[in-house]
Amino acid sequence: MKILVPIAKVPDTTSKITFTENNTKFNPDGVTFIMNPTDEWYALVRAIELKEKQGGEVVVIHVGRADSEQVIRKALAIGADKAVRVDADPTDAYFVASQIAAHAKAENYDLIITGKETIDYNSFEVGGMVAELLDLPAVSLVQKLDVENGVANMKRDIEGGTETVEVKLPLVVGAQKDLAEARIPNMKGIMAARTKPLTVSPAVDADKLTTIISYAVPQKAKECKYVSPDNVAELVKLLHEEAKVI
Amino acid sequence: MAVLSFVEVADGKIKKASVEAAYYGSKVAEGLGTDSLALVLGTISADELATLGQVGIKKVLHANDARFNNFDSKLYTKAIAEAANNAGANVVVLSFSNNGKLLAPRLSVRLKAGYVPGAVELPAFNGNAAVVKKNVFSGKASAQYQVSTEKKVISVNPNSLSPVRNTNTAAVEAFTATVTDADITTTVKSVDKITGTIPLSEAEIVVSAGRGLKGPENWGMIEELAREMGAATACSRPVADVDWRPHHEHVGQTGLTIRPNLYIAIGISGAIQHLAGVNGSKVIVVINTDAEAPFFKAADYGIVGDAFQVVPKLIEEYKKFKAAH
Known part of the structure; x- marks a missing residue:
């Protein structure tokens, strides 16, 4: 089975988020970048597990510049077989999805597994766009994925429960928590990653459909109003009369 | 020109989040001086469809076709795009x-x-360009x-705006999507609904607890408080990880993101990963x-107390x- 895992590079969860140029540009200074957690922990690891069981190949693809190499090598250290870096700035989701689709079109993957969302723009976009560009079925928010006889059996989240579905390969899967257990690269993996193939390819032409024109950081932390544990009635009163939420 | 809102159905009822989307679509149409339409796929009663008029929908396009009763992203996309093109929609919500x-x-x-x-607010139009606010990071x-x-x-973030209802009813018009059985890609094998509780994503009040509760046997009072308040229950990641609570209750960066009107956090320290899932809540109470x-x-x-x-x-x-x- 041939599996493609698109990986994104995002600011570490604990990063302080700031902007420059009159709040129009994200400020990367002092930010630690990591592989997007749902891509790494769930999409990539489940792809590797499926390959270990059934044979095949796991390819990671990343749209970004040379400074993304560390993130790509980590994916190889965890167990991907080879990597493709599309040498371009990931300007918007449609541009990124177009790059991934252009690569996938020529390669006939059985599965494309993405993380459900990236933790920078929280947009849940790339998987669905890739599926539509390739005219493939897609299932997202998947917490269980098995493949047998060319059919993927998946459990996905619905509002207030879960749904078990079957879809014939090839398809695009959006991975979330519980799909796999995160793996920490071991020394052998780290050594092997140094020599695994990493192909750099130019970007294909694609439109940019959205532009972020400005950012804002919420006003300083809320002022917490404290209520005495001996006067819980006061809390109920405040929630009703002041906050008007009950 | 028109604005088309896609409305989802669950168990024969319009989903709460879709009522908000339809309201949002109507407000956009109002701003643009154009028609507000809605599209509904699958089996649902005409009376239920007409209620969309209360949030400003003038006409509901209804594909009364049981093949839509199971969600299939490829099939749905084809049908929605067709409806949008037929209606000349320039905005789909x-x-x-x-x-x-x-x-x-x-x-x-596709479009x-x-x-x-x-989106967390209505768009501002500047000529043909729309500017829309959303939360990031x-x-x-x-x-x-x-x-x-x-x-x-x-797409509209749930609980971002409160629909104002009127007494209008929407006209319902049959819509036939040109889909064939070959367009169906997904077979639903089973559905597992958590019954007797309010879905977290739809709840207006959420009572959530964490490690401060010391053990799963102490959740009785959390459930009782939730029941009294008509609230859903949630939990922090460590509690779900040790199986004190089911995983579907986990809110936070790797769990669910929710935006209730009121979030009551009990015995949760508030790590940044947890806050990422709940900081859109309108009012937060911490105990x-x-x-x-x-x-x-x-x-x-806040209450500093046991x-x-x-x-x-x-x-x-x-x-x-x-x-x-």
Whole structure:
């Protein structure tokens, strides 16, 4: 089975988020970048597990510049077989999805597994766009994925429960928590990653459909109003009369 | 020109998040001086469809075709795009729900439309360009997205705006999507609904608890408080990881993101990963023994105290409040 895992590079969860140029540009200074957690922990690891069981190949693809190499090598250290870096700035989701689709079109993957969302723009976009560009079925928010006889059996989240579905390969899967257990690269993996193939390819032409024109950081932390544990009635009163939420 | 809102159905009822999306679509149509239409796929009663008029929908296009009763992103995308094209829709609005999160980007590609995922406010139009606000970096910032394409797709973050209802009823018109059985890609094998509780994503009040509760046997009072308040229950990640609570209750960066009107956090310290899932809540109440818990910095109201003493009192006071109102 041939599996493609698109990986994104995002600011570490604990990063302080700031902007420059009159709040129009994200400020990367002092930010630690990591592989997007749902891509790494769930999409990539489940792809590797499926390959270990059934044979095949796991390819990671990343749209970004040379400074993304560390993130790509980590994916190889965890167990991907080879990597493709599309040498371009990931300007918007449609541009990124177009790059991934252009690569996938020529390669006939059985599965494309993405993380459900990236933790920078929280947009849940790339998987669905890739599926539509390739005219493939897609299932997202998947917490269980098995493949047998060319059919993927998946459990996905619905509002207030879960749904078990079957879809014939090839398809695009959006991975979330519980799909796999995160793996920490071991020394052998780290050594092997140094020599695994990493192909750099130019970007294909694609439109940019959205532009972020400005950012804002919420006003300083809320002022917490404290209520005495001996006067819980006061809390109920405040929630009703002041906050008007009950 | 028209604005088309895609409305989801669950168990024969319009989903709450879709009512919000339809309201959002109507407000956009009002701003543009154009028609507000809705599209509904699958089996549902005509009476239920007509209620969309209450949030400003003039006409509902209804594909009364049982093949749509199971969600299939490819099939749905084809049908919604067809309806949007037939209606000459220049804006398509969906809910940023589990299904909408997958449908909207597909539609964006199919309609060659710029897409804003998870809008939290109505768009501002500047000529043909729409500017829409959404939250980014897990709620640590917001961004203004500009879309200049002729067609636009917007998905609306649940609980972002409260629909104002009128007494109108919507006209219902049959819509036949040109889909064939070959377009169906997904077979639903089973559905597992958690019954007897309010789905977390739809709840207006959420009572959540964490490690401060000391053990799964102590959740009785949390469930009782939730029941009294008509709230859903949630939990922090460590508690779900040790199986004190089911995983579907886990809110936070790797779990669910929710935006209720009221979030009550009991015995949760408020790690940044947890806050990422709840900081869109309108009002946050924190109850914790540790006055230094970081959660208090994100709270509107706080009680520094022992949950085992405060929660029973809160149940009692809420009962009194309910009896009096």
